[in-house]
Amino acid sequence: MTDTIQPVSIGRKQAATAWSRPHLSAEEARTAIRAAGVALLDERRPLTSDELADLAHVPDASVPSLAALAHEVRLAWCGDTVEVEGILSAKTGGCPEDCHFCSQSSAFDTPVKATPFLDTDEVVAAAEETAALGASEFCIVLAVRGPDERIMRRILDLVPIIGDRTGLNVAVSAGILDPDQARRLAEGGVHRYNHNLETARSYFPEVVTTHEYDERVDTCRLVVDNGMELCCGVLLGMGETVDQRLELLDELREVGPAEVPMNFLKPMVGTPFAGRPAVEALEAIRWIAVFRLGLPSVILRYAGGREFTLGDLQAMGMTSGINALIIGNYLTYLGRSPADDLKMLDDLRMPIGALSPVI
Amino acid sequence: MPAHCDGCGRPSAECGGCRWEYDPPRFCPECGLRLAVVVTPVGHRERCKVHGPLPVDPR
Incomplete structure (x- = not known):
């Protein structure tokens, strides 16, 4: 027994990021x-x-x-406006891909039960919820490898209905596209298409084995070539090294996204990454800042895992380079209360509005 | 007291509640079966194929 205060480890495991060189002085x-x-x-x-x-x-x-x-x-580079977006998992679970972080993969025994494509009324109601929060963007997300013809038709039906009813820009995330699908989605009014690189090329085989990195890059290029805005996100904290995060940043600069959602791993029960430790809050701030400095003109969006990683430091991220956020809930789990996020933006005197890439 | 944990589905005697505050219920508190869950930007709803919809959670 000593009379000095001893540190006691409590709470979540924190990740020790692998550094290949010493810190600067x-x-x-x-x-x-x-x-x-x-x-x-x-x-x-x-x-x-x-x-x-x-x-x-x-x-x-x-x-x-x-x-x-x-x-x-x-x-x-971007001004003080913050873009607010709502997202909806319109078709949940049962995905044939094996992304090791994802609770919607049919390869893993997770608590997420597969549910079919929601009815049009349900999707429109979610978009109306989003619009009522002052958002400018609504993303329809589907857990699929890529859209089949039935899904394509549903998406192309939904996009104009949502636009007309809510005035929101409509984004879609439906996996890998072929050239004809990309063209049809662009012609159908899809404003932005989400397709994440997630991680570095050199780490990707540790994360996904059912498709190749280049398939993702190809879809990103199709999005841009067809005139849709590319939303291409990252997921940090899957075990990648610092060098691989920098490699990912270089890959992103190559594909030229309009928007980069920054996700931090929230380990999902039943997935291979369920036991991965959390990204430390200060590390998250470091990487938000580095990504902003590497991508000065992009819409850099707070996305999944921020509650898990940053806890009460949400406002600090907003003053470290973030200029957009997903409001409310995520695809399979819940987010901070929208009122808390809107108050945070008000407290920071950051106006809400739509953003477009700097030309 | 519910018969099952709505976070993992185990009997309440084995799990006193493991659901993270940002997770919706995933298992029926009555029978422990996996729920069909729809998460929307401002809400979520759950349905058990045996017991029907769960009461609305204010979160």
């Missing part, structure tokens, strides 16, 4: 952050991969300075 970090500010704010030029790697390696004590620069860059 405090002085090196100050220099790197200053140089990034000059590049992005004065010269208006994108950072190089090496500059981003330096920023990813600032010490913990420098993360708030990094976040402050990311916020300034977001304001300079």
Whole structure:
């Protein structure tokens, strides 16, 4: 027995991210952050991969300075508006793909029971809920490898109905597309198509074995080539290294998304990643900032897992480069109360509105 | 007291409630069967194929 206070480990397991090189010194970090500010704010030029790697390696004590620069860059490149979006899993579970983080894969025994495509009235009601919260975007999400003809027809029926009834921009996430499907969705009024890269090419085989990374990249290119806005998200905390996060950032810069949703792993019961530890809150802030600095003009959206990872630090993310959020619930689990998020934006004096990519 | 945990479906004697605050109920509290769950932006609803819809949760 001692009379000193001993640290006691409680709560969630925290992830120890694998670093391949030491952190910068405090002085090196100050220099790197200053140089990034000059590049992005004065010269208006994108950072190089090496500059981003330096920023990813600032010490913990420098993360708030990094976040402050990311916020300034977001304001300079995108303005102060925050885009709010609601999402709906319109067809849940039973997916043939084996994405190891996903509770909707039929490859794993998870608590999520497969449910068929919701009726039109149910989808429209969810869109109306979203519009009532002041959102400008509504995304219909389907747990499929890619859309078959029946699903294509349902989507193409729904998009104009939702647009007419709510005034919302309609986004769709329905997996891998072929060229004809991409063309039809674009012609059918789909504003934005979501197809995530999720992780680095070099880590992807640890995450998915039922399709290839290039199939995802190909769909991203089809989206852009057909004139839809590309929403291409990431999921951090699956066991990837720091170098692989930087590799992912480079991949994203290559595919040129309009929007990047930042997801943090919320381990799902029954999936291979159920036991993965949480991304630490400060690490999440670091990577939000690094992604903003690497993608200065994108719509960088708070997405799944933020409640799990950031807890009470939601406002800090909003001042670290985020300029969009998913409001309310996610696909299979619940989110913060919309009232709390709307109050947070009001407290931060961040107006809500629609965003489009900077040309 | 419900007969089953709505987070994992085990009998209440074995699980006193493991559902995370951001998870909707996934198992019927009466029989422990998996529920059909629809999550929308501002709500969620659950249906058991034996016991029908669960009471609306304010969350």
